[in-house]
Amino acid sequence: MDISELFFEAIGTLTLNKLRTGLATLGIIIGIGSVIALVSLGQSSQKAVAAQIQSLGSNLLTVIPGAQSAGFVRGAAGGATTLTYEDARALQTSPQVTTVKNVSPEFSRRTQVTTGRKNTNTQILGVTPSYMEVRKVSLASGSFISARDVESMTKVAILGSQVVSDLFGDGVNPVGQSIRINNISFRVIGVAESRGGTGFQNQDDVVFVPLTTAQKQLFGADYVTSISVEAQNESVMTQAQDEIGYLLLARHKLKDPASADFTIFSQNDILGAASAVTGTFTTLLSGIAAISLLVGGIGIMNIMLVTVTERTREIGLRKALGAKKKIIIAQFLIESIILTFAGGVIGMVAGVATSYIISNMINLPFALSPNSVLLAIGVSGAIGVLFGWYPAQKAANLQPIEALRYE
Amino acid sequence: MIQLSHISKIYKNDSVETIALDDISFKVKEGEFMAIMGASGSGKSTLMHIMGALDLPTKGTYILDGEDVGKLEDDELAEIRNRKIGFVFQAFNLLPRTSALKNVAMPMVYAGVSKEERKEKAKKFLEMVGLADKIDHTPNQLSGGQQQRVAIARALVMNPRLILADEPTGNIATTQAEEIMAIFQDLNDNGHTIVMITHEPNIAEHAKRIIHLRDGKIVNDGNHHKQRRVKR
Numbered sequence: 001m002d003i004s005e006l007f008f009e010a011i012g013t014l015t016l017n018k019l020r021t022g023l024a025t026l027g028i029i030i031g032i033g034s035v036i037a038l039v040s041l042g043q044s045s046q047k048a049v050a051a052q053i054q055s056l057g058s059n060l061l062t063v064i065p066g067a068q069s070a071g072f073v074r075g076a077a078g079g080a081t082t083l084t085y086e087d088a089r090a091l092q093t094s095p096q097v098t099t100v101k102n103v104s105p106e107f108s109r110r111t112q113v114t115t116g117r118k119n120t121n122t123q124i125l126g127v128t129p130s131y132m133e134v135r136k137v138s139l140a141s142g143s144f145i146s147a148r149d150v151e152s153m154t155k156v157a158i159l160g161s162q163v164v165s166d167l168f169g170d171g172v173n174p175v176g177q178s179i180r181i182n183n184i185s186f187r188v189i190g191v192a193e194s195r196g197g198t199g200f201q202n203q204d205d206v207v208f209v210p211l212t213t214a215q216k217q218l219f220g221a222d223y224v225t226s227i228s229v230e231a232q233n234e235s236v237m238t239q240a241q242d243e244i245g246y247l248l249l250a251r252h253k254l255k256d257p258a259s260a261d262f263t264i265f266s267q268n269d270i271l272g273a274a275s276a277v278t279g280t281f282t283t284l285l286s287g288i289a290a291i292s293l294l295v296g297g298i299g300i301m302n303i304m305l306v307t308v309t310e311r312t313r314e315i316g317l318r319k320a321l322g323a324k325k326k327i328i329i330a331q332f333l334i335e336s337i338i339l340t341f342a343g344g345v346i347g348m349v350a351g352v353a354t355s356y357i358i359s360n361m362i363n364l365p366f367a368l369s370p371n372s373v374l375l376a377i378g379v380s381g382a383i384g385v386l387f388g389w390y391p392a393q394k395a396a397n398l399q400p401i402e403a404l405r406y407e
Numbered sequence: 408m409i410q411l412s413h414i415s416k417i418y419k420n421d422s423v424e425t426i427a428l429d430d431i432s433f434k435v436k437e438g439e440f441m442a443i444m445g446a447s448g449s450g451k452s453t454l455m456h457i458m459g460a461l462d463l464p465t466k467g468t469y470i471l472d473g474e475d476v477g478k479l480e481d482d483e484l485a486e487i488r489n490r491k492i493g494f495v496f497q498a499f500n501l502l503p504r505t506s507a508l509k510n511v512a513m514p515m516v517y518a519g520v521s522k523e524e525r526k527e528k529a530k531k532f533l534e535m536v537g538l539a540d541k542i543d544h545t546p547n548q549l550s551g552g553q554q555q556r557v558a559i560a561r562a563l564v565m566n567p568r569l570i571l572a573d574e575p576t577g578n579i580a581t582t583q584a585e586e587i588m589a590i591f592q593d594l595n596d597n598g599h600t601i602v603m604i605t606h607e608p609n610i611a612e613h614a615k616r617i618i619h620l621r622d623g624k625i626v627n628d629g630n631h632h633k634q635r636r637v638k639r
Contacts, residue, residue, distance in 0.1 A: 404461075
């Protein structure tokens with residue numbers, strides 16, 4: 001008796017009791033479905049975060065004040081005050097720095113912004129004209145901060161699209177209107193193009209003002225919270241990092257690179273950390289989903305045990321007529337594998353559909369690696385073997401006379 | 408061809424021993440038609456199980472077609488049952504929702520016979536028991552007598568050395584029982600060895616030799632002298 005015959009016989013048996021077969025499979029469908037959906041959503045958000053970070057440019061370096069320590073996260077912007085506008089200008093102009101294209105000093109702090117009637121708490125970013133180039137900002141309307149604005153500390157602002165809708169409502173062009181930051185009136189001269197808001201922070205929830213205005217007029221500071229540096233191209237990133245490091249060490253009169261009072265990191269560093277975080281979440285959630293898969297497997301075992309008991313006479317007859325143990329084992333294993341495999345395939349389709357719908361709903365790019373699909377199908381087959389083994393053994397070891405006598 | 412020597416079967420249940428068979432010895436020659444009679448509890452079912460290689464004796468040796476069945480493993484016993492013994496049960500034991508043809512073909516499945524040959528042979532044997540027009544019927548579409556004829560076809564399909572019938576007419580209407588016995592007699596006339604268990608004397612009368620069992624012992628073994636039914 002070959003496998004295909006056993007297979008068709010098993011299909012025949014399983015279709016005799018469709019409700020039971022369906023219910024037994026449901027556990028696996030839910031298990032595999034939730035694992036696939038969660039893994040896929042995890043990959044989607046990972047992809048979204050990666051895309052967002054990479055949209056800033058892969059040749060972007062960020063310098064923040066604060067000593068290098070385990071990981072780059074140490075010292076959130078503003079935690080230390082060792083970087084200055086002059087540092088940034090030196091990076092741009094020094095002949096020792098050959099691989100740097102653009103330098104963008106930034107001063108960032110959250111504060112309250114109001115139009116008189118409405119107000120919102122948002123991030124104020126003091127920047128220079130090069131920010132637009134370095135951070136790939138484009139404008140929906142109006143103009144960006146000019147060099148003159150920085151020189152003369154003019155009170156002008158460019159709003160992110162989130163701030164526009166918070167303060168003025170959707171679809172309103174606020175150029176020419178005025179807003180108040182820390183009770184100082186600013187004229188709105190532009191609106192930044194929306195950049196999407198997934199990941200750690202909403203990139204549209206921001207107000208750009210001239211760097212000097214932010215430092216002197218708004219917050220009374222003489223330092224910058226970060227310097228973004230655009231390297232000439234991706235291949236000189238390491239060299240650029242070294243040049244920036246040595247120049248800043250020299251400017252800060254430090255000899256030992258280990259005692260540096262600043263930290264330089266690239267987008268890839270952030271990407272790595274962000275991937276690690278979303279990866280951990282995905283693993284955690286999939287682990288929880290895997291428990292439901294285990295429960296589904298136990299359900300299959302339960303049904304198979306019931307089936308074996310119900311078919312005791314049939315098993316006895318088959319053995320009396322010459323069926324050997326391995327044939328009986330194969331017969332029941334194939335049944336349980338069909339149950340879990342079908343459940344796995346249906347669950348996979350359901351999981352992919354769920355993930356597709358959810359990622360469309362929350363504006364994530366849909367992602368699903370073929371590996372996880374193969375893994376899900378493999379796992380569901382393995383569950384069939386694992387949880388079908390004991391019932392199949394039980395069937396094969398039935399004594400024919402006991403089984404034939406069984407009522 | 409069949410030789411039982413000093414066969415005993417003792418069941419132990421909570422330290423209480425039940426002797427089902429007590430030192431039984433007899434031979435069955437090729438072509439014999441033997442009936443085993445006895446009241447319930449006499450040990451005739453146990454004897455049938457041992458002769459059918461469904462169970463092993465506690466003591467004694469059982470030689471079937473030159474092979475010592477008492478020394479075999481489960482899978483080897485399965486093979487003996489498959490190739491050398493044809494079973495006919497009181498309750499027919501056909502697979503439900505499965506066509507007569509497939510039921511008859513089942514022993515051949517386990518013998519590794521090809522699909523085409525199985526179909527052809529099963530058809531031939533169903534024709535032989537007079538069910539040529541019922542090959543696609545499932546057991547619940549057949550009468551008791553017809554079901555038993557399917558079971559007989561199944562017992563014959565592997566061309567076994569021994570046909571073992573356990574109360575073959577026990578679940579069948581009297582008129583049909585006669586037809587079943589006629590088939591057994593035809594088989595015996597064609598050289599098949601048949602051992603049949605029954606408690607009905609009029610059924611046992613069809614056999615050439617009758618063994619009476621009581622309390623696990625043979626109390627009478629002999630050719631009975633009533634005239635056999637006249638051959639058609």
